[in-house]
Amino acid sequence: AQSVTQLDSQVPVFEEAPVELRCNYSSSVSVYLFWYVQYPNQGLQLLLKYLSGSTLVKGINGFEAEFNKSQTSFHLRKPSVHISDTAEYFCAVTTSQAGTALIFGKGTTLSVSS
């Protein structure tokens, strides 16, 4: 079975500072990894995904993530955050069989202040 751990439940940062949201996973099979963002009272928007190939994945809104198989991590980074990045971020994993459920971490609330 797969599991996802998001190591920080809340991350407060100042505007224009860099940020890293941490995600570790466990799985006995190959996995595919995703980051989603959820703004208040909205659905989840796909930020980026790792399926194969380059371990550095670029997504929308200036976010990127790096897949590290040896450390079973998929941390999300942004070099300079904006107030509008304030939201909840979810890391998710699924197996290499298409059509299987996503397993989500509990989420990290990113709060950006001026």
Place this chain on the structure above:
Amino acid sequence: NAGVMQNPRHLVRRRGQEARLRCSPMKGHSHVYWYRQLPEEGLKFMVYLQKENIIDESGMPKERFSAEFPKEGPSILRIQQVVRGDSAAYFCASSPAGRYEQYFGPGTRLTVT
């Protein structure tokens, strides 16, 4: 291309009533997933459906919950005899056949009074 649509966005039911949540997948998507988000928790998988078939319902509570995805029309998540513990946000996601990423709707927020 319209995204995943869910309705209603908000639903209030009294204990013992039935709740019906609807989901229309993105055009061209044949796979539908339902997830539940409880306060202070992440999203939990409930059920995965393709047209007229339930593929995986391992996350569905054994009683009172059912789901369908008919040949025509939206997918329906049905909760009978709701209890306060059913209060949550219910999200539907869809994906095209053979793809791994899922696209989410805005959710239905169910409140049981």
